[in-house]
Amino acid sequence: MLIRTDILPEPDLPDTSHLIARGHALAQEWQVQPGAFLKHHGVTCEAEYKRDRAAAGKLMQHAQIGWRDPEKSRDAWADIHERCAARNVTIDRYGICLDWSMGIPRDDRGDAMRGTGLILDGPEDFARLTKAAPVAPHFGDFVLGFPASVENTCAALMAGSTSIGNLGQYFTFRLQNHSDDVTCTNATLTALALIAAQPVPVLVHSNLDDGFAALFGDLSSGLGAVLLERHIGTLVGVEISHCWGHHFSDPVRRLAFHLALAEISDTPGTMIYGNTTSYRGSRAENFASLASYLSIDIAGQLLTPTGHAINPVPVTENERIPDVTEVIEAQLFAARLADHEHRHMPLLDTAPARALADRIVSGGTVFFDNAMKHLAAAGIDTNNPFEMLLAIRRLGGRRLETMCAAGTDDIPSDIAEEVAEMAQTHLLRIPGDDRQALAGLRPRVLTATTDVHEHGKLVLDEVLSSAGATLIDGGTSVEPQVLAATALAEQADAVALSTYNGVAMSDYNVLREHLGDRIPVLIGGRLNQVPDSSNTSLPVDVGDQLAASGALVCREIEEAVPALLAALKETR
Numbered sequence: 001m002l003i004r005t006d007i008l009p010e011p012d013l014p015d016t017s018h019l020i021a022r023g024h025a026l027a028q029e030w031q032v033q034p035g036a037f038l039k040h041h042g043v044t045c046e047a048e049y050k051r052d053r054a055a056a057g058k059l060m061q062h063a064q065i066g067w068r069d070p071e072k073s074r075d076a077w078a079d080i081h082e083r084c085a086a087r088n089v090t091i092d093r094y095g096i097c098l099d100w101s102m103g104i105p106r107d108d109r110g111d112a113m114r115g116t117g118l119i120l121d122g123p124e125d126f127a128r129l130t131k132a133a134p135v136a137p138h139f140g141d142f143v144l145g146f147p148a149s150v151e152n153t154c155a156a157l158m159a160g161s162t163s164i165g166n167l168g169q170y171f172t173f174r175l176q177n178h179s180d181d182v183t184c185t186n187a188t189l190t191a192l193a194l195i196a197a198q199p200v201p202v203l204v205h206s207n208l209d210d211g212f213a214a215l216f217g218d219l220s221s222g223l224g225a226v227l228l229e230r231h232i233g234t235l236v237g238v239e240i241s242h243c244w245g246h247h248f249s250d251p252v253r254r255l256a257f258h259l260a261l262a263e264i265s266d267t268p269g270t271m272i273y274g275n276t277t278s279y280r281g282s283r284a285e286n287f288a289s290l291a292s293y294l295s296i297d298i299a300g301q302l303l304t305p306t307g308h309a310i311n312p313v314p315v316t317e318n319e320r321i322p323d324v325t326e327v328i329e330a331q332l333f334a335a336r337l338a339d340h341e342h343r344h345m346p347l348l349d350t351a352p353a354r355a356l357a358d359r360i361v362s363g364g365t366v367f368f369d370n371a372m373k374h375l376a377a378a379g380i381d382t383n384n385p386f387e388m389l390l391a392i393r394r395l396g397g398r399r400l401e402t403m404c405a406a407g408t409d410d411i412p413s414d415i416a417e418e419v420a421e422m423a424q425t426h427l428l429r430i431p432g433d434d435r436q437a438l439a440g441l442r443p444r445v446l447t448a449t450t451d452v453h454e455h456g457k458l459v460l461d462e463v464l465s466s467a468g469a470t471l472i473d474g475g476t477s478v479e480p481q482v483l484a485a486t487a488l489a490e491q492a493d494a495v496a497l498s499t500y501n502g503v504a505m506s507d508y509n510v511l512r513e514h515l516g517d518r519i520p521v522l523i524g525g526r527l528n529q530v531p532d533s534s535n536t537s538l539p540v541d542v543g544d545q546l547a548a549s550g551a552l553v554c555r556e557i558e559e560a561v562p563a564l565l566a567a568l569k570e571t572r
């Protein structure tokens with residue numbers, strides 16, 4: 001049973017009406033400016049453009065861009081548009097990959113650890129970027145949901161952006177050393193109110209896969225999350241535009257989710273994200289994954305146009321942030337595939353996806369009703385957007401799903417199946433002798449991530465526990481110094497860290513500094529960092545540097561076992 005004081009123990013929370021009034025007041029000064037895209041198309045907002053294009057049966061294309069260096073990003077803004085236009089391909093919108101440090105207010109950002117994304121200093125930098133070509137600017141990452149939500153929303157509006165996000169990130173993303181949730185909620189709600197008071201409709205983007213849906217075991221729970229977020233949007237007076245797709249690999253489930261979403265929402269969608277989790281191979285192999293998910297998304301838009309742009313993710317996605325030429329290649333590929341797809345449509349039997357969509361909608365509705373009931377029974381004011389946001393964030397995806405999932409008609413999400421399959425594959429690669437040796441030693445291994453990426457840890461947990469280790473859960477998005485303290489308190493034999501955000505070296509150094517020399521550290525994930533001296537803004541591998549500093553670098557899960565055995569030989 002849910003009790004208010006377990007979730008919102010504070011005797012006094014900030015006054016919601018005051019925050020909303022502040023957001024409305026800010027709208028006097030900060031209003032959407034007609035940028036290059038809006039002027040070029042003669043529309044007042046992107047939602048209007050999307051509705052027109054969808055009604056005319058036109059597909060829209062989304063490209064995700066943003067490198068550390070603002071000049072590189074600005075040149076790319078023009079370059080990608082021009083080089084695609086020269087091949088008769090229209091890029092309708094750019095999703096801007098702001099760096100995670102952009103979630104921290106400008107004045108406090110100085111000492112923050114930087115990831116791999118774009119860093120813009122002030123509103124004029126936002127505007128300079130979006131002026132470079134008539135492509136809709138979508139400020140979808142690290143704006144809403146963070147302490148800097150208000151200043152970044154102001155800057156995005158002034159730069160002509162009428163699609164701003166990312167509400168999904170509010171629920172799950174944490175910034176190292178800046179994770180106070182009341183501050184984040186204050187800023188997010190104020191920014192939402194600022195958006196609500198704009199003279200033209202501004203879409204509030206929410207990427208479900210950035211939020212709880214990434215962790216849900218049942219597909220209908222994802223739709224339940226959409227209904228919950230839409231309820232919060234109604235309370236503030238904004239339209240929430242949902243994006244999804246990273247974790248949707250199965251074609252029938254992918255199409256079914258699209259149809260289910262179309263049934264419950266007529267707000268134009270921002271984009272359908274690429275199925276990035278299927279990018280696990282070489283570039284050529286990844287092209288097959290690109291074709292697989294794009295053909296479903298194109299078919300979905302032809303069957304039921306929702307305004308979502310398709311999002312061809314470059315095939316280098318699993319190596320690092322892609323470069324300009326790779327972005328262009330993926331866009332041209334998508335446009336050509338769409339030409340073919342029209343002729344494939346008569347071959348498509350949509351009945352299984354339609355039947356599944358009905359089950360997703362009914363399961364999602366039960367999830368929503370259960371959530372509202374449980375929250376109200378616990379004493380949460382379900383008509384207060386501040387309380388709803390904070391309560392849902394604090395509950396977390398796993399608890400929310402356990403409490404609210406329909407449970408009668410399980411529709412497994414792809415990721416639950418994929419993690420189990422990956423674990424099995426890696427487990428089979430471990431020699432029997434090594435497994436026996438590890439089981440004999442039964443080491444206590446603390447596993448954790450320092451960012452939101454959790455799949456590596458989930459697979460590792462499964463493999464290590466099956467191979468005989470005792471696991472200590474160090475959590476996700478944990479600060480390295482906190483991790484060190486847990487390892488020492490729990491007397492762990494080893495720490496196994498999974499890290500992806502392009503700060504592998506910095507995270508390891510902080511961890512080692514607080515851990516001392518005794519406990520070995522295994523490290524895996526995306527082990528790279530943008531060098532301070534970089535003129536390409538692309539991250540480079542730091543595996544050798546990590547190894548030279550004493551880390552046990554693992555490129556594959558199974559490497560953890562020999563690494564642990566060797567380390568334990570020395571320490572025991």
Ligand code: B12
Pocket residue numbers: 097098100115116117141142173174209210211214215246276277278279280316317318319320321322422451452453454455456457459460496497498499500501502503522523524525526528539554555556557558559560
């Ligand atoms: C899934 C995913 C997400 C999901 C994560 C969901 C979740 N809850 O886990 C979502 C959508 C939320 C997400 C968000 C972001 N992501 Co992401 N994401 C990915 C993706 C697609 C897969 C990574 C993954 O989990 N793979 C599955 C694991 C099991 O396989 P693997 O990575 O190959 O790992 C192998 C080994 O490394 C080993 N391993 C991994 N860890 C460990 C640890 C140990 C100890 C051992 C022994 C082995 C080991 O195990 C695997 C098999 O052997 C990659 C791109 C890609 N296709 O790889 C981008 C990627 C990692 N993301 C990236 C980025 C930039 C982000 C964001 C910052 C984007 C943004 N602007 O919002 C945010 C992160 C924000 C934050 N606060 O942390 C970048 C990282 C860039 C870089 N470092 O160069 C990538 C590479 C995409 C890209 N090309 O830009 N992401």
